[in-house]
Amino acid sequence: MGNIRAFTMPKWGIEMTEGTLAEWMVKEGESFTRGQTLCLIETDKITNEVDAEYDSVLRKLIVPAGGEAQPVGALLAVFADADVSDAEVEAFAASFKAADTSVAARKSEAPAPQPEPVAAEAAASAPARIDTNRPISPEALKLAERLGVDLNGVEGSGRGERITYQDVYQASRPAAAPALRGKLDLPLSLESFFASPLAKRLAQLHGVDLAGVKGSGARGRISKADVLALIQPAASQPGAAPFVPGENRPRIEPMDKIRKVVARRLTESKQNVPHFYLRMNVRVDELLALRKTANLVLGAKASINDYLVKAAALALVQHPAVNIQVHGDTIHHFPHADISVAVASPKGLVTPILRSADLMRIDQLAAATRALIKKAQAGKLAYADMDGGTFSVSNLGMFGIDQFDAIINPPQGAILAVGAIARVWGEGADGQGRFESRLSLALSCDHRAIDGAAGAAFMATLRGLIEAPEGLFG
Amino acid sequence: MAKMMYRDAVLKTIAAEMERDSNVVVLGEDIVGGMGTAGGPEAIGGIWSTSTGLYDKFGPSRVIDTPISESTIIGSAAGLALSGKRPIAELMFADFIGVSLDQIWNQIAKFRYMFGGKTRCPAVIRMAYGAGFNAAAQHSQSVHSLLTSMPGLKVVTPSTPADVKGLLAHAIRDDDPVIFLEHKALYGTTGEVPDEDYTVPFGHARLARAGQDVTIVTLGLMTGFCEGVADTLAGEGIGCDVIDLRTTSPLDEEAILDSVEVTGRLVVVDESPPRCSIATDIAALVAQKAFASLKAPPALVTAPHTPIPFARELESAYLPSADKIEAAVRKTLDWR
Numbered sequence: 001m002g003n004i005r006a007f008t009m010p011k012w013g014i015e016m017t018e019g020t021l022a023e024w025m026v027k028e029g030e031s032f033t034r035g036q037t038l039c040l041i042e043t044d045k046i047t048n049e050v051d052a053e054y055d056s057v058l059r060k061l062i063v064p065a066g067g068e069a070q071p072v073g074a075l076l077a078v079f080a081d082a083d084v085s086d087a088e089v090e091a092f093a094a095s096f097k098a099a100d101t102s103v104a105a106r107k108s109e110a111p112a113p114q115p116e117p118v119a120a121e122a123a124a125s126a127p128a129r130i131d132t133n134r135p136i137s138p139e140a141l142k143l144a145e146r147l148g149v150d151l152n153g154v155e156g157s158g159r160g161e162r163i164t165y166q167d168v169y170q171a172s173r174p175a176a177a178p179a180l181r182g183k184l185d186l187p188l189s190l191e192s193f194f195a196s197p198l199a200k201r202l203a204q205l206h207g208v209d210l211a212g213v214k215g216s217g218a219r220g221r222i223s224k225a226d227v228l229a230l231i232q233p234a235a236s237q238p239g240a241a242p243f244v245p246g247e248n249r250p251r252i253e254p255m256d257k258i259r260k261v262v263a264r265r266l267t268e269s270k271q272n273v274p275h276f277y278l279r280m281n282v283r284v285d286e287l288l289a290l291r292k293t294a295n296l297v298l299g300a301k302a303s304i305n306d307y308l309v310k311a312a313a314l315a316l317v318q319h320p321a322v323n324i325q326v327h328g329d330t331i332h333h334f335p336h337a338d339i340s341v342a343v344a345s346p347k348g349l350v351t352p353i354l355r356s357a358d359l360m361r362i363d364q365l366a367a368a369t370r371a372l373i374k375k376a377q378a379g380k381l382a383y384a385d386m387d388g389g390t391f392s393v394s395n396l397g398m399f400g401i402d403q404f405d406a407i408i409n410p411p412q413g414a415i416l417a418v419g420a421i422a423r424v425w426g427e428g429a430d431g432q433g434r435f436e437s438r439l440s441l442a443l444s445c446d447h448r449a450i451d452g453a454a455g456a457a458f459m460a461t462l463r464g465l466i467e468a469p470e471g472l473f474g
Numbered sequence: 475m476a477k478m479m480y481r482d483a484v485l486k487t488i489a490a491e492m493e494r495d496s497n498v499v500v501l502g503e504d505i506v507g508g509m510g511t512a513g514g515p516e517a518i519g520g521i522w523s524t525s526t527g528l529y530d531k532f533g534p535s536r537v538i539d540t541p542i543s544e545s546t547i548i549g550s551a552a553g554l555a556l557s558g559k560r561p562i563a564e565l566m567f568a569d570f571i572g573v574s575l576d577q578i579w580n581q582i583a584k585f586r587y588m589f590g591g592k593t594r595c596p597a598v599i600r601m602a603y604g605a606g607f608n609a610a611a612q613h614s615q616s617v618h619s620l621l622t623s624m625p626g627l628k629v630v631t632p633s634t635p636a637d638v639k640g641l642l643a644h645a646i647r648d649d650d651p652v653i654f655l656e657h658k659a660l661y662g663t664t665g666e667v668p669d670e671d672y673t674v675p676f677g678h679a680r681l682a683r684a685g686q687d688v689t690i691v692t693l694g695l696m697t698g699f700c701e702g703v704a705d706t707l708a709g710e711g712i713g714c715d716v717i718d719l720r721t722t723s724p725l726d727e728e729a730i731l732d733s734v735e736v737t738g739r740l741v742v743v744d745e746s747p748p749r750c751s752i753a754t755d756i757a758a759l760v761a762q763k764a765f766a767s768l769k770a771p772p773a774l775v776t777a778p779h780t781p782i783p784f785a786r787e788l789e790s791a792y793l794p795s796a797d798k799i800e801a802a803v804r805k806t807l808d809w810r
Binding site: 035137138140158159162165166169170 | 728
């Protein structure tokens with residue numbers, strides 16, 4: 001095939017996944033020499049010049065300058081000596097397959113079925129040709145091809161991050177076995193022997209009794225060899241092979257927009273908003289019983305969470321000090337409760353809002369919630385669905401979480417964290433012991449706007465509404 | 475292609491570059507050797523015969539015979555270079571850099587860096603160096619290790635007439651200061667020199683012999699010694715890669731590592747003393763970056779850590795010789 005080489009998107013550092021070709025310094029058809037600058041490549045961190053590793057000709061330019069970002073390993077151009085025909089260059093470009101750029105990519109590739117076993121065997125025994133445009137010494141490349149070392153995980157220690165033989169060799173080796181390191185406290189009983197420090201350490205490590213050992217060193221000093229001779233038989237027994245940790249390279253995924261917004265807002269909230277937490281357990285036996293009946297009567301499929309949201313909404317209207325937003329030095333009080341419901345969507349946490357939840361009937365609230373969840377899971381929530389809100393409810397009960405504290409969703413003043421329902425042995429009103437269903441609630445409040453007493457009063461009302469749920473239909 | 479002496483290659487390259495570029499000027503002590511004598515300015519022509527005829531051809535404004543003051547020579551070269559000329563300053567003996575070291579080390583080497591890249595200092599400082607002439611401790615030294623340790627300087631040590639032509643032309647055209655070291659014992663050697671105009675880029679070592687059993691890294695006069703040893707051992711079926719560095723700054727790291735990765739054995743041969751030297755530098759490089767390939771400890775064949783003795787017997791004992799190099803290669807091969 002002559003001297004045809006692929007020029008691919010280089011990988012500078014473990015975090016680089018793609019790069020943008022900013023400028024070509026060599027035109028198609030032009031020849032270049034080793035050391036000459038070929039192009040400028042931009043990553044999100046830097047712009048680097050890429051220098052030629054060898055003399056050749058830029059025969060085919062695949063990726064023009066200024067286009068889209070290309071993944072690491074993507075074919076950018078084909079280099080070949082002048083005597084290589086155009087047809088060969090075209091064929092090379094057409095048949096080029098990007099080298100593996102990540103562990104995940106490699107693992108997802110199922111082994112292709114080989115119709116001819118003979119050919120398959122030949123392919124397996126021949127070293128796989130590695131196409132890389134990272135600087136690498138010839139011996140290092142040979143070793144990598146022979147051992148099948150993935151060069152993407154190898155850092156070059158040579159000048160300009162050139163990969164040396166030793167870099168590939170190290171990458172191919174298992175992690176170093178644990179060895180004698182650090183200070184070892186020797187018992188006094190060992191200190192008294194006339195032995196070298198290493199011999200004492202080995203004796204301590206392997207539990208060898210030095211009493212009666214005749215040292216082979218000068219003046220009968222016990223040496224490393226003497227101790228090793230005593231522990232050798234044990235060492236030669238077939239023991240468990242030393243543990244070799246598996247490869248654990250991360251799959252790097254940049255945050256998408258939603259994740260970035262969630263990260264920024266929650267960081268701001270946790271750093272800037274003085275949170276305090278009010279926790280309590282409420283009895284939900286009555287609520288559970290009522291839910292069955294109410295759902296039957298209303299023909300609704302309201303969940304326990306829907307009832308809790310409804311209860312919170314009603315309690316908020318009674319406690320306007322909690323039904324608020326905080327904007328700088330002002331506190332906005334609202335007549336109605338717009339409740340954000342935390343929903344896990346494929347793209348991360350989203351908090352669509354049930355507007356005027358206090359005015360909704362439970363069947364309306366359940367239907368509205370289901371519609372929002374459906375929209376969230378389809379990734380179709382609009383900005384308007386999530387903008388504003390006066391309070392949040394986050395429920396992890398379905399995952400069996402007993403209790404947790406949530407981070408306030410600014411500019412709101414409070415968020416209610418709902419845990420799982422547990423059957424608990426407790427004393428009933430008649431003084432008799434019995435099992436009851438209990439639910440853990442934790443209210444996170446912004447202390448700038450909500451005082452402990454105001455939060456507690458809200459929680460007391462909430463408890464009343466949940467434990468005597470008839471009030472939810474008032 | 476013509477046979478040419480090393481010193482003639484120096485002279486002809488300077489003349490050709492002066493012809494090519496009117497900014498090239500030369501200056502140094504006694505470079506117009508006959509100045510003031512009955513025979514006229516060109517009667518003698520420099521003590522190394524590397525400037526004969528330049529004065530007649532280019533005149534006193536481009537061929538400047540200076541007083542005996544190295545700091546003047548190098549200081550003038552620095553000023554000329556800053557003002558757009560391409561000076562070639564000659565120090566008669568490399569040992570004399572001491573009195574001009576401030577100009578070299580603190581000025582020339584740092585101009586470009588300290589002025590934020592807004593100026594260039596395209597000065598070439600030629601020096602004759604090396605032992606073997608019974609010239610004692612102050613006229614025999616090798617200074618490439620010292621100068622290589624100074625960032626901002628390029629250091630060139632040609633070993634053949636062909637390399638003199640290519641490397642000197644490159645040095646004169648280079649926009650950075652270049653120390654060009656000519657070994658006194660090589661001035662009289664001859665070799666084939668291509669007729670056409672060419673330059674040899676810096677940082678590209680020459681593979682003088684290819685063998686694949688042992689890597690010998692060397693430079694200057696020692697290259698010939700090592701080639702001789704390689705040829706002798708080739709007769710026994712022992713192959714030596716002889717790498718002539720050509721430039722110690724920049725250093726062709728890749729050539730050294732590529733060879734050692736094949737051979738697993740390294741012998742560095744250098745005539746400068748061994749402490750903090752190019753030889754220890756290369757041994758360290760290989761220990762750091764090719765440890766996995768080594769089959770024997772790197773061996774150094776250098777002068778001892780002493781001034782160069784005057785007595786002929788002592789001086790020949792001082793310098794690396796073919797016997798010492800051969801012994802080092804064999805010891806490396808026999809390593810168990």
